[in-house]
Amino acid sequence: MAESAGGPSIHHVALRVTDLERSEAFYRAVFGLPLVERRHDTSGDLRAVWLGAGSSVVMLERNLVVDDIQGTGHVMVFEVADLSAFERHLETLGHSVVARTASSVYVRDPDGHTLGASRYRFGVTGR
Numbered sequence: 001m002a003e004s005a006g007g008p009s010i011h012h013v014a015l016r017v018t019d020l021e022r023s024e025a026f027y028r029a030v031f032g033l034p035l036v037e038r039r040h041d042t043s044g045d046l047r048a049v050w051l052g053a054g055s056s057v058v059m060l061e062r063n064l065v066v067d068d069i070q071g072t073g074h075v076m077v078f079e080v081a082d083l084s085a086f087e088r089h090l091e092t093l094g095h096s097v098v099a100r101t102a103s104s105v106y107v108r109d110p111d112g113h114t115l116g117a118s119r120y121r122f123g124v125t126g127r
Contacts, residue, residue: 011079011118012050012057016064023060024049033058036122050122057122064114077104077116086117 017023027033033051041047049060064075080086087097087105099106104118 008078008080010056011077011116011120012059012122013053014059014061014064014075014077016074017060017062020046020049020060020062024051027051027058027060052122075106075114075116077118080117080119083117083119 015023024035028035028051033053036050036052036057038046039048039050047062051058051060083103083105090097090105090107095107097105098108098114103120104116106114106116109115
């Protein structure tokens, strides 16, 4: 895992929201979070807005990668340098990957919250 003296860095937090434009306006106005990227689905509809939060990203998402989100319904993802090594680490500990993308894997904590590990590199200052 990519770690500092205080442990691994938070890569991103994903929040499922009901109105992307309204949520983007709120986070940009209230917290001054800059736009990192807007993501669209294959039909061209806006599916996500990514905002910078220091060296991390807040992902405002229409839907989350894991459809059956438990716990809070949000996802916290930690940064890792080597995704394959992290998957082997999970396997050694007896934890199963519940979902994956090309650059991230997801696992559940004991309370059912979805956590992830990602090697994706955002275009955010400080990363």
